[in-house]
Amino acid sequence: MTATVPGETTASTASTVREFRLPDLGEGLTESEIVQWHIAEGDTVELNQIIADVETAKAVVELPSPYAGVVVRLHEAAGTVVDVGAPIVSFEVRSEVGPEPGRAAPAPVPAPAPALASGPASTPSDAAPARREPNLVGYGAAVEKGGHPQRRSRVLPADGPAGSRGPGMAPPRAERPRSTPPVRKLARDLGIPLDSLAGTGPGSLITRADVLAALAGTAGSPVTDTAAVPSAQGAAPAAGATRIPIKGVRKHTAAAMVASAFTAPHVTEFLTIDVTPTMDLLADLKQSRAFEGTRLTPLALVAKAVCIAVARNPVLNSSWDEEAQEIVQYADVNLGIAAATPRGLLVPNIKAAQSLPLVDLARALGSLTDTARAGKTTPADLTGGTLTMTNIGVFGIDAGTPILNPGEAAILAVGAVRSTPWEYQGAVALRSVLTLSLSFDHRLVDGEQGSRFLADVGTILRNPAMVLAMV
Structure with missing residues (x-):
């Protein structure tokens, strides 16, 4: 039998499934390739344990786990190129759900380092400030109530739905095309307006490939079946040709x-x-x-x-x-x-x-x-x-x-x-x-x-x- 201090009791715990999303590894990139998994479904992992080798456009880096728990699902197989922000692994983690009746609430714990990628977070109390999840590179969106990242309010276009603006309100500015800073700089250097491009990345993100395609005069006409496309001279590809995917460092x-x-x-x-x-x-x-x-x-x-x-x-x-x-x-x-x-x-x-x-x-x-x-x-x-x-x-x-x-x-x-x-x-x-x-x-x-x-x-x-x- 365990002695109980008056006014206190032990806290209970519950399991939560948390998704780990592929982070931007500090290079402003939009995708990375999973070279090798070091874990399997059902494995128990510790915080900061190396779970995968990931190839960016510059190097192969080791990816540590942001959670301690059990691997529930590997969302992507080794050799797959994954967009930044896409879920790659889910963990079952244990977390405190609150003190039992009669126990004083614990002192507030300082918020951990900011996060980039995480799954749905446990709902904080109305009085609690937005908290950030642990992350590999140390930045990311704060988590609102409901576990969703804070987002800036979207500005409706001038020809948006009727009633979207009140009388006397000035027309809102058009939303800036979505892209990363390196891509914006490349487009600016090449004299290509981003608002003229249709992004092919996740969430219509404008990628470096979109800018370079526009430079070559091929924007808006992506090739979906390369095997059926004739060569530049109009002839079909030679028999026995080998196709090598262009990815990673190359x-x-x-x-x-x-x-x-x-x-x-x-x-x-x-x-x-x-x-x-x-x-x-x-x-x-x-x-x-x-x-x-x-x-x-x-x-x-x-x-x-x-x-x-x-x-x-x-x-x-x-x-x-x-x-x-x-x-x-x-x-x-x-x-x-x-x-x-x-x-x-x-x-x-x-x-x-x-x-x-x-x-x-x-x-x-x-x-x-x-x-x-x-x-x-x-x-x-x-x-x-x-x-x-x-x-x-x-x-x-x-x-x-x-x-x-x-x-x-x-x-x-x-x-x-x-x-x-x-x-x-x-x-x-x-x-x-x-x-x-x-x-x-x-x-x-x-x-x-x-x-x-x-x-x-x-x-x-x-x-x-x-x-x-x-x-």
Whole structure:
């Protein structure tokens, strides 16, 4: 028999089925693919237990559970692309329904962190403030009475139903087309009015694909049966053709490259240089105890040269703010490294690369590329880049015209180092030769500024000792 304190008794509990909806993982995306479930129906899970691997347009991330309870239903199978906000799993959770008669009510508990995605919530009392559910990314709509997210009042169109406005009331403004901030910016940059588009996303959301379709003149004519559609030349697709769905990283990369190409006026400059002294330095450093166990490559030395050259040409480390009509110049060089992976092209970046000594920069490069190829890059490593390098030399390519990573002022392509007959000290000798290809946004970077930056990088790689005269 349990003793009871006068005026108190134990509280009872009840089970509630709660839906977990796919959250926006902090990247402004509209969909993600469920790569793998780590749970099954009937499993008991703990709060923050990893329940699934989810592929966004940038990386594969682990999705923690916002509830502790029993898995009632998995709404989507692995391999399915799910819209943000759609239910993906339901849990049976236990919650207190209130104190039994004679027990004092517990002290108010502070509201948990804001939520993005949750199912119907238990109805709060009339006196209780709106509460938010726990969530992966820490934001979302407050929950009203009845468990529904608060929504802004919809404004009826001017030709709405009769009696929708009282006499003397001004006609309401038209509702802004529904889209995400990145899509609105893309449409603004491309000069496409959103109110001219019909959204194909959830709830008529205007997606990036809708904007790009309008740019190509194909908006409003979606293809529903690709197998029956003839090719651009009017002929049927060749027999035995393989169709590969465009999704995840590849879909994001395609959209980003189109947006970059049509938004930023690209200029590309080339510089071919004798890097024999740099290759000699590389061989010496590999024998140094300070670099023992470090994967030291020519790319690491080029990266160091880039960081030094940016200090002398800071406009290369900037971005264009169309809305504010300002050039945003960054103090830190968050150096992006384009990495080819089985999932497509990723551009993780090294934060504050300009502050790292060469040995740390080399280690960071190795770690970044290994993590990207293993599919373990975090969203934080894929955001915030300010300047990018791409190593096309690893494929045996000498030069190219790289497309800017959206939002950045410049990208440097590093070609292959080749033994080439070269003029040296008045004679022809076999030297190590490298070509650098610099693309930059001509709105931000003048030809002179881009040329000076590229020349500075070339000067360092021709003769690393020149750094002493530049820093």
